[in-house]
Amino acid sequence: MERFLSEDFLLNTAAARQLYHGYAEGMPIVDYHCHIDPKEIFEDRRFENITQVWLGGDHYKWRLMRSNGVDERFITGDASDREKFQKFAESLPRAIGNPMYHWCHLELKNYFGYEGVLNGETAQQVWDLCNEKLQNDPAMSARGLILASNVAMVGTTDDPCSDLEWHKKLAADQSFPVRVCPSFRPDPALNIHKPGFVEYIAKLGQTTGKTLDSVEAVCQALSERIAYFDENGCRAADHGLDYVMYREVSSEQASETLRKALAGQAVSREEAEGYQTALLLHCAREYKARGWVLQLHFSCKRNPNSRMFTALGADCGYDCIAVTDSCSATYALMDALERENNLPKTVLYSLNPADNEWIDTLLGAFQSSEVPGKIQHGSAWWFNDNKIGMTQQMESLANLSVLGNFIGMLTDSRSFLSYARHEYFRRILCSLLGRWIENGEYPADMEYVGGLVKDICTNNAVRYFGL
Structure with missing residues (x-):
């Protein structure tokens, strides 16, 4: 009987053990998407x-x-x-x-x-x-925990209106070697159908000094903020969508929808999708011009328990997997950008594991020589970042695309202790590859496979995000 949480935890073949201990274990962590507060990093928060x-x-x-x-x-x-x-x-x-x-x-x-x-x-x-x-x-502080975890890069999640004060201070602090990059999260400007939209457009207008009464004006304001983020080390944007939409409308139609929303009038789903598509296309073009990565998270049902949402608010543990038809819209969105040569590096994350296969076939339709694996199937996300979910995501990616170009794990967490999830992922990765080697499904060239392991753990993300 294997001892609980031994040094060979989850490594059930000799090949898996060799891959993990010989190649994966010591690789730096590139945590390219998380929700850690950069202020807590700069101030080196301690916990009671x-x-x-x-x-x-x-x-x-x-x-x-x-x-x-x-x-x-x-x-x-x-x-x-x-x-x-x-x-x-x-x-x-x-x-x-x-x-x-x-x-x-x-x-x-x-x-x-x-x-x-x-x-x-x-x-x-x-x-x-x-x-x-x-x-x-002394090492059990925010910075100490990051350093002890062998983290090379932290990608935070930031509002477009942020002044990025703490990122600037971290960038100027030569005593802390870890790169902390902001990530652009413009969801409030796109969510025209959700509460708080009118107030957010006013905030964006105040931040940029613009009157935002047309879709062109909102796009220009976002462009200014994207340029500001780029000047401050941003390498990626993240869009959290209920589902991926694609509905082409004219600028005037999108602007009319915006004016309706700003006047407090209800907008239809179709109107909202037209406005959202216009902004999503505009942002993607800006990301492409700057070499950023576009991350799309979708198929999440937010706050289905209305009683508890009223009592506690958002992000309190009540979200669920959603069944959405994002497939056709994602194809159309990416095709529209590809026709203009404006498709940025893109990572797709669906909360619904039933979407794995169509995502993995989509990858092959939009790759390019720009970077290996330009279009990525993101690491098993949220409810899927377990042994079964990670294995299924990687097996689907291997079956239908190229696992060796995968950019690997991220924490998507608010905790400074969550870097242990990278270890969990790496053990599962090595277990999977080790099983294929032991079964004779791949040559036992441990040096080559070990190189793939290092790439998936760290090197692919370093190249992909231009670090």
Whole structure:
């Protein structure tokens, strides 16, 4: 029987063990998409206790606790940090087969040296151990955790109206060698059909000093912000879409829709799609001109529990996989940009794993010599970043495209401990490749396959994002 979380965790063949320990394990991390606050990096935030660094803002853990019947007071409510940690510790052992169980124990082992198991009985021991280290070890700060994780680059997610103050300060700080790049996230300017749109257009207008009463004016404002982000090291943009849309309309039609929304009138789905398509095309052209990467996240159902959305707001752990027909629109969007030679490097992430195969066939229709794997199938995202989801995504990519050009894992997280997920991914990657070698499905040329492993772990992303 294999010991839990041994050094060969998930590495069930000799080839897998050789690939992981010989090639993957020491590679730097390029975390090109996350939600870490750059201010916390610059100020080198320290955490008083394990709850602050582990449970605060982590909707994965919140969902697990709710599924165990834990009262909301111990999740997002006014219970003490110690009480919240206890309730999580009591819930975790029931999550057998959930990647959360693996992530948590990898984090406890890697950052705190704890090699036991967390449960209700051990909670006090773990609480004391972690808090002693957080409070007394100088390396247990935001910067220290990043450096200890061998991170080479952090790609944050940033509002177009941001002044990027903390990115500028980090770029000027020679004492911190990790590259922290902003990423352009213009969703509020595109979400014409959602609450807060009118207020956001006013904010964008104030930021750029423009009157935004036409689609041309909004596009120009976004162009100015894109140029500003580019001057400050941005390498990528990210669009979080309910679904991918493509509906060509004239500039006047899109502007009329904008004016309706600004006047407080409801816009139809068709009108919203026309406006969104106009802005998406414009932004993509700007990204292409600057060599940026366009990331599209889609097929997520946001906040289906209206009662809890009213009580807690967004990003509290209530989102779900959505079944959307994004396939035809994605083809049309990319074709429109390709016809103009304006298709940027693009990463596609669907929250619905049923989309894997059509995404992987789309890749082959729009590749170019610009960079190997110009169009990417993004790493298994959110509800899919588990052993089965990662394996399925990579097997589909290998079956229908070129796995060796894959840009690999990202955390998509708000936690400074989430870099353990890169280890989890790398072990799963090496297990998959090792199985193919052991089965005689690929030559046992360990040096060559090891090079592929290094590329997928780090080197492909470095090339792809122009780092």
